[in-house]
Amino acid sequence: MTETxxxxxxxxxxxxxxxxxxxxAEAALKEGDAQAAVEILDQTLAEASxxxxxxxxxxxxxxxxxxxxxxxxxWRQCIDLDPNDHFGARLDLARIGAISAEQATSENFSGALFDAYADRFDSHLTQTLHYNAPELLKAxxxxxxxNAGRPFRFETVYDLGCGTGLMGEAIREQSGFLAGCDLSPRMIERARAKTxxxxAPLYDKxxxxxxxxxxxSRPDxxxxLVIAADVFVYLGELGQSFAQSARVLAPGGLLAFTVQTHQGDGVVVGEDRRFAHAEGWLRQRLQKTKLAPLSIEPASTRQDRGVAVPGLLVVAEKA
Structure with a gap:
């Protein structure tokens, strides 16, 4: 059976x-009548547990x-029935503090979400959410x-969570071999169609x-350059991602990424069901993987209902 x-x-x-x-029940909840939704669902689940x-x-x-x-x-019952968590129940559990945010990543939910979003992804991000992560990262x-007196050129670039290719379009001119990955097959189809x-094809792989x-899967x-534009907002624990990035980067290679952030400690899941990483937590995880933060600066990459979402832009170097 396919993911869809x-x-x-x-x-x-x-x-x-x-x-x-x-x-x-769904309509009742949207209209603000949660009690009616519960009553309808009580009857429904009694017949279809x-x-x-x-x-x-x-x-x-x-x-x-x-x-x-x-x-x-x-939500725990949801996960028992669907251990692959297509509905993102782990995110909801983390959002209310029932589990830690680091335990809440759900790749199947993210893949299904972006498959459904693929056709309107570019226009919605750039026009509605005023998304600007590729431009900020490139700058x-x-x-x-x-400042370092080195060419603005990267012979091999890995674009993590490349989506439809917005980051690839921004960095293509400065890239030799450009490879991208994404959980969503439909996003990859859109990226593959871009030139x-x-x-020439926008991406080489x-x-x-x-x-x-x-x-x-990539060699040491x-x-x-490893780049992740607004991708880590869908991951709680980033230690493994940082460790693998450090392994594939050549000495002097760069990891550049954006995240959402918050004023507290550690990692939290916000009401938007995205992860927010504190600056201190990021520094600690980067240092564990021998990636030296060159800059960590405030940067909002999108808006939510007209308000800039707090974020950080990070560039780190492999020693």
Whole structure:
């Protein structure tokens, strides 16, 4: 069964009548009547305890009523039924503090989310959310290269979570071999369709893969730049990503990335279901993997309902 097929399977009870009830509950919650949603879902789940989507919605409705323990129980049931977590229940558990943020990463949820988002991804990001991570990262790399007296050129670049290729478009002119990976097959299709002004493929290599597994497949000391534009907002624990980046980078190679951040300590999951990493936590994890932070500066890469989302732009160097 394909990833999309698996998600569709968990999203249905298999009974059209119960699926309609789920739709009524979803509408009630959207209209602000969480109690009605709970009552409808109580009946629905009594007849279809295997209905994963209904358990996830039940958790959201219980949370809206202030019943966090009931919400957590529902989301744990969601994970029991679907260990691959296509609905992102781990993110919700972390969001309410029921598990640590580092335990909450769900690659299957992210892949399914972006598959559905692929066709409108570019326009929604750039026009609605005012997304500017590629431009900010490119400018930061240009400043570093200028200050260090080295060419603004990277012979081998790995673009992690490349999506439809917005970062690739920004850095292509400064890249020799450009490889990208993404969990979403539809995002990779969009990236594969893009070309340079000369008509050549934008990317020299593309892979449907999680960023850690992609990096694991790359040789030691094989890259001059590893870049991740607004990708780590979908990962809690970044230690393995940093370690693999350090391994594949040649001495003097750079890791450049953006994250969302917060004023507290460690890692949290925000109301937007994205991870936010504290600056001190990032410094600690980078130092463990022998990546020296060259700059960590405030940078908002997108807006949420017209408000700039707090973030950090990081450039680190392999010694």
């Amino acid at each position: 097929g698996q998600t569709a399977h968990f999203a249905s009870s298999g009974d059209p009548v119960l699926d309609r009830r789920y739709g009524w 295997h209905f994963t989507a209904a358990w996830h919605l039940y958790g959201l409705a219980q949370e809206a009523l202030g019943h966090r323990e009931d919400a957590a129980t529902a 930061a790399l240009a400043r570093f290269c200028s 340079t002004p000369a008509g 593309l892979a449907v893969a999680g960023l850690t597994s992609f990096l694991t 000391n094989s890259a001059d």
